[in-house]
Amino acid sequence: MDFNLTEDRQMLADTLTRFLGERYPVEHRINVAYDAPYHDPALWDQLVELGALYALAPENAGGMGGSGFDISVVFEALGKALCPEPVLGTLMASRILAAAGVGQEELLTGATKYAVGITEIDAPYELDQIATVATAKGDGFALSGRKSTVYGGQVADVILVAAKQGDGLGVFAVNVNDANVTSYGMMDGGGAVEVLLDDTPATLVLADAAAALEDAVNAGIVALCAEAVGAMDVTHATTVDYLKQRKQFGIPIGKFQVLQHRAVDMMTEIEQARSITIKAAAELGGKEASRYASMAKNMIGRAARLVAEESIQMHGGIAMTWEYAVSHYAKRLIMLDAQLGDTDYHLSQVMKGYAA
Amino acid sequence: MDLSYSKEDLAFRDEVRAFLAEQLPEEISSAVRAGGELTKAMMEEWHAILNTRGWLATIWPKAFGGPGWSPVQKHIFEEECCRAYAPRIVPFGLNMLGPVLIKFGSKEQQDHYLPRILDGTDWWCQGYSEPGAGSDLASLKTKAVRDGDEWVINGQKTWTTLGQHADWIFCLCRTDPDVKQQAGISFILVDMATPGIEVRPIKLIEGGHEVNEVFFTDVRVPIGNLVGEENKGWTIAKFLLTHERTGIAGVGFSMQALEEVKAIARQTLRGGKPLIEDPLFAARIAQAEIDLEAMKITNLRMLFKAQEQGAPGPETSLLKIKGTVINQELKDLARRALGPAAAPFPGHITEGNLMFGPADTEHNAARYFNNRKTSIFGGSNEIQRNIVTKTMLEL
Numbered sequence: 001m002d003f004n005l006t007e008d009r010q011m012l013a014d015t016l017t018r019f020l021g022e023r024y025p026v027e028h029r030i031n032v033a034y035d036a037p038y039h040d041p042a043l044w045d046q047l048v049e050l051g052a053l054y055a056l057a058p059e060n061a062g063g064m065g066g067s068g069f070d071i072s073v074v075f076e077a078l079g080k081a082l083c084p085e086p087v088l089g090t091l092m093a094s095r096i097l098a099a100a101g102v103g104q105e106e107l108l109t110g111a112t113k114y115a116v117g118i119t120e121i122d123a124p125y126e127l128d129q130i131a132t133v134a135t136a137k138g139d140g141f142a143l144s145g146r147k148s149t150v151y152g153g154q155v156a157d158v159i160l161v162a163a164k165q166g167d168g169l170g171v172f173a174v175n176v177n178d179a180n181v182t183s184y185g186m187m188d189g190g191g192a193v194e195v196l197l198d199d200t201p202a203t204l205v206l207a208d209a210a211a212a213l214e215d216a217v218n219a220g221i222v223a224l225c226a227e228a229v230g231a232m233d234v235t236h237a238t239t240v241d242y243l244k245q246r247k248q249f250g251i252p253i254g255k256f257q258v259l260q261h262r263a264v265d266m267m268t269e270i271e272q273a274r275s276i277t278i279k280a281a282a283e284l285g286g287k288e289a290s291r292y293a294s295m296a297k298n299m300i301g302r303a304a305r306l307v308a309e310e311s312i313q314m315h316g317g318i319a320m321t322w323e324y325a326v327s328h329y330a331k332r333l334i335m336l337d338a339q340l341g342d343t344d345y346h347l348s349q350v351m352k353g354y355a356a
Numbered sequence: 357m358d359l360s361y362s363k364e365d366l367a368f369r370d371e372v373r374a375f376l377a378e379q380l381p382e383e384i385s386s387a388v389r390a391g392g393e394l395t396k397a398m399m400e401e402w403h404a405i406l407n408t409r410g411w412l413a414t415i416w417p418k419a420f421g422g423p424g425w426s427p428v429q430k431h432i433f434e435e436e437c438c439r440a441y442a443p444r445i446v447p448f449g450l451n452m453l454g455p456v457l458i459k460f461g462s463k464e465q466q467d468h469y470l471p472r473i474l475d476g477t478d479w480w481c482q483g484y485s486e487p488g489a490g491s492d493l494a495s496l497k498t499k500a501v502r503d504g505d506e507w508v509i510n511g512q513k514t515w516t517t518l519g520q521h522a523d524w525i526f527c528l529c530r531t532d533p534d535v536k537q538q539a540g541i542s543f544i545l546v547d548m549a550t551p552g553i554e555v556r557p558i559k560l561i562e563g564g565h566e567v568n569e570v571f572f573t574d575v576r577v578p579i580g581n582l583v584g585e586e587n588k589g590w591t592i593a594k595f596l597l598t599h600e601r602t603g604i605a606g607v608g609f610s611m612q613a614l615e616e617v618k619a620i621a622r623q624t625l626r627g628g629k630p631l632i633e634d635p636l637f638a639a640r641i642a643q644a645e646i647d648l649e650a651m652k653i654t655n656l657r658m659l660f661k662a663q664e665q666g667a668p669g670p671e672t673s674l675l676k677i678k679g680t681v682i683n684q685e686l687k688d689l690a691r692r693a694l695g696p697a698a699a700p701f702p703g704h705i706t707e708g709n710l711m712f713g714p715a716d717t718e719h720n721a722a723r724y725f726n727n728r729k730t731s732i733f734g735g736s737n738e739i740q741r742n743i744v745t746k747t748m749l750e751l
Contacts, residue, residue, distance in 0.1 A: 002358045003660045069357045240749050254751035263749055264741040268674045275653035282359045295646045351638040
């Protein structure tokens, strides 16, 4: 048993945190996250240069990491900085390409940017409800359907689309120039696209892809959970700091027990969230990966909402303003619940094991 | 990061399992499983079995008769004991006074009292709380006044757990009323057979007799029964409150409780189907299970930190807060799963063929009510929040 990071991962965590701290202060983040292209292209290039993407892929896929803890280290750092760079789609694409045995040098060097299209309006989280359909056409395939809230799609060159192929699911590469793609910014910063597919030409990447998609989702969940833990840590620290600074009735409001205890409760839930994220990271790739990913995403959903709402409440009016960083952290913490399965969805996944 | 036990720890776990399978009397584990009160004889028998194996004083240093386990091994032992439905160790002598004597006691006190704790000669109870001193423990009023070679003690202690069985009580007494509250308290050992002591039972919410009031009227004990320095008792009290308590999150007991809830919900029908298939109820179980899974890791993280740093930090307060809440939630779910079967007062249905509800659930509602205590005792969850506020948030 060892809860310390390995030296390599600790170094990666420190490097990323220092880099983002210097290069990406929250004021800058607020400036870039809400206007097209909804991120900082120069920063993205620097992240790639730092090797952040290599940490996401295993060695046999040309990377230098790829385990649950590599992923969580990277995303916790991104979460602390509230970084909207499209790393999540890159990670999930990398998992799928690895499963397909396709080389991913283009992805890891940043030469080609990937996004992953799984979500549909009527199938926000459920792989078995995907309606987009692939049909063989000539040498390749054609896709029809609509992919919704494809995160990072606004900067992608290629979108990996999950579609029905006969009785199973396949993953197909769609060149963004071939599809009807509409980009937009998100409430919590960052961007996404709607992808309208109408007999759109596509290349098969992986047939019988259900297991690979599930793995990509699980990896994405570990990433989102770690991102949330990083964001919650900053939000909580900012809130506790504010309790020490802000005076009302002639004393710091942190002297009021009603606020003290709520600050402790937030901390308790954050520690629990950190624990379950560690567990999900440890199980990623194993037999129980989906079960623990579901547990983690459920708990993160609850903890993140508590931290977001309580931080705003305990700050008072200032955290309701665009100018104050906590409002942006709170938005991210709330909205990430709707990515890759929300609190209720994952609770129901955990329950499924009970019936037998 | 590595969440798995080492090879040595796994071997240790197997050793504990084998020991429990062989040595834990069926009669005792059944009584624990059934959830009623254990007899004094049962507790003493189990202590004796553990003592023979050298596994009774798990948190004592080896030199004093402890097994010399790492925090992880202690955790494994507690977890396995829960799995096997072994009784909890009665903590007052073994986990509370023992470490105090080892840290603060004189050589004579150690030599005299520690072996008697191990072999069961002395049953200890704790004299801390008073009617006017609960969370504000330092305001305690029970007085000890020096008179020649003796302390003369007057006052009242309360919530004295299993004091009805006790041969001795360790007391916090006020020995200097004229200084700051914390600076005038001493830690004194009192023989329960001393004239002037009266023990009165307190009947608890579920009808059980677990705690007592203890009255002291001109109780005279030798000067030598003082532990540590005069007026330095608060240091000992704090040591006890923050002392290594690997089991404070009660993870093992909550794992027991979760299995119990699931077992009941599988055997109970609602709408013609097992309750566990009802999505509303299953969702409640699932949420508690997720909280518990997280708590298992939180617990291990704190253990690991304690192992690395040699002492647990104030994070143990977080374990206590969340651990008790999870346990209470599971007890609530079990009671709800039983529905009307939880309602009869234990022991009132005497004809076997009229008993209803799954096996071993007769005391279920009683356990639910009794367990409300866990968020109150050992420093209430509100006091724990105060501790975290001060030590970790520095507010």
